[in-house]
Amino acid sequence: MCVAAPMKVIEIDGDIIRAELGGMTKEANLAIVDERPELGDYVIIHAGFALHRIDPEEAKITLQLWKEMGVIDEIPD
Amino acid sequence: MKYLTEYRDGSLASKMAERIKAISTKPARFMEICGTHTVAIFKHGIRDVLPEHIGLISGPGCPVCVTATRDIDKAIKLSRIPDVIVATFGDMVRVPGSESSLQKEKGLGADVRMVYSTMDAIEIARQNPDKKVVFLGIGFETTAPTIAAAVVAAQAQGVNNFSVLSCHKLLPPAMDALLSGGELDVNGFMCPGHVSTIIGTAPYKVVVAQYHTPCVVMGFEPLDILQGIYMLVSQIEAGEARVEIQYRRAVAPEGNPNALKTLDRVFEPCDSPWRGLGMIPKSGLALRESYRAHDAEALFDLDVPDSGEPPGCKCGDILRGVNTPIECKLFRKVCNPENPVGPCMVSSEGTCAAYYRYSQV
Numbered sequence: 001m002c003v004a005a006p007m008k009v010i011e012i013d014g015d016i017i018r019a020e021l022g023g024m025t026k027e028a029n030l031a032i033v034d035e036r037p038e039l040g041d042y043v044i045i046h047a048g049f050a051l052h053r054i055d056p057e058e059a060k061i062t063l064q065l066w067k068e069m070g071v072i073d074e075i076p077d
Numbered sequence: 078m079k080y081l082t083e084y085r086d087g088s089l090a091s092k093m094a095e096r097i098k099a100i101s102t103k104p105a106r107f108m109e110i111c112g113t114h115t116v117a118i119f120k121h122g123i124r125d126v127l128p129e130h131i132g133l134i135s136g137p138g139c140p141v142c143v144t145a146t147r148d149i150d151k152a153i154k155l156s157r158i159p160d161v162i163v164a165t166f167g168d169m170v171r172v173p174g175s176e177s178s179l180q181k182e183k184g185l186g187a188d189v190r191m192v193y194s195t196m197d198a199i200e201i202a203r204q205n206p207d208k209k210v211v212f213l214g215i216g217f218e219t220t221a222p223t224i225a226a227a228v229v230a231a232q233a234q235g236v237n238n239f240s241v242l243s244c245h246k247l248l249p250p251a252m253d254a255l256l257s258g259g260e261l262d263v264n265g266f267m268c269p270g271h272v273s274t275i276i277g278t279a280p281y282k283v284v285v286a287q288y289h290t291p292c293v294v295m296g297f298e299p300l301d302i303l304q305g306i307y308m309l310v311s312q313i314e315a316g317e318a319r320v321e322i323q324y325r326r327a328v329a330p331e332g333n334p335n336a337l338k339t340l341d342r343v344f345e346p347c348d349s350p351w352r353g354l355g356m357i358p359k360s361g362l363a364l365r366e367s368y369r370a371h372d373a374e375a376l377f378d379l380d381v382p383d384s385g386e387p388p389g390c391k392c393g394d395i396l397r398g399v400n401t402p403i404e405c406k407l408f409r410k411v412c413n414p415e416n417p418v419g420p421c422m423v424s425s426e427g428t429c430a431a432y433y434r435y436s437q438v
């Protein structure tokens with residue numbers, strides 16, 4: 001029950017968003033999200049609520065670290 | 078997710094495993110305290126790619142599994158009240174109480190409904206004004222703010238027939254209880270990313286300061302977990318202990334202040350019983366006095382005897398990391414996903430269910 005999935009925001013209607021992952025869509029409430037997402041952003045959704053807007057810059061920093069460790073050759077676009 | 082492919086890439090995982098092997102000289106045991114980690118570790122065969130002297134053990138990280146039998150008995154008692162609808166997250170329905178389960182009660186005519194979100198339970202309350210809808214509130218710091226937000230919404234919208242039986246649990250006090258008990262032999266914690274999405278890193282700093290045990294907040298993709306283990310091993314090799322965040326794309330050190338504010342508005346810490354761990358001070362959440370109208374404990378007589386745990390069931394020892402499911406005499410023989418004796422076999426995130434599905438032993 002604790003699975004919180006990162007999903008892509010495809011619709012925003014007031015405080016309710018619709019988000020998509022691998023063809024599955026879910027509605028989520030924005031009452032407790034830390035940063036209001038925009039269309040196309042990725043958010044972590046858990047039990048009908050968006051909890052967090054994924055930070056693409058931080059994702060890139062992790063990949064940069066992997067590059068330095070020799071785990072990946074290139075950072076994807 | 079953006080860059081998702083990389084976080085799941087198998088060939089990158091073996092490169093990361095090689096990096097771990099290259100730096101790891103000291104034996105160490107790491108405990109994961111999240112059911113989602115337990116499942117991911119099995120599913121992606123992470124144990125198999127680690128050096129032999131690195132052990133991974135499962136701790137009390139599945140909210141369904143740690144719910145005390147007595148709290149399930151309370152929910153069963155509620156379900157037997159004629160005008161009550163019990164709403165709950167899926168897995169809870171099948172967990173055995175001392176003499177029944179919500180599923181059995183449903184079969185006998187009780188109105189038990191599975192919901193995906195607390196907001197669905199509020200909708201049920203709205204559609205059934207002559208009934209009382211009680212939501213069985215379970216989960217850790219990730220889930221609790223969503224339930225707090227629903228309670229705030231119910232009060233604001235005047236949905237007066239909606240209440241919560243709060244069985245929420247807080248992870249850091251459980252880690253403290255495990256370490257202070259002295260029977261746990263771990264050298265580091267694999268901390269759940271989504272709990273820290275809400276609480277950040279501050280509560281783990283207390284654990285690190287007191288027990289000198291490294292904590293790394295990890296994501297849930299295979300590469301996240303391997304990188305997190307790499308970070309733990311690096312600390313062990315250097316003789317250091319601190320809190321680090323591997324899952325930076327989803328976790329800020331301060332967590333989610335908006336969610337924490339909502340949580341604090343509705344709930345206050347209370348002593349709470351954990352299956353296998355007993356009563357842990359300030360490890361649960363009770364509704365504050367101002368939300369008494371939505372607190373099932375205040376609205377109903379929920380006095381039930383404390384019946385303990387089912388005979389022979391080792392879920393308690395498994396949750397404390399003292400035993401693995403393989404050491405339980407009931408495992409696979411009497412206890413299986415179709416006929417679970419204890420909650421660790423019921424929940425898809427339970428350690429026993431994960432061993433049952435993924436281990437060949």
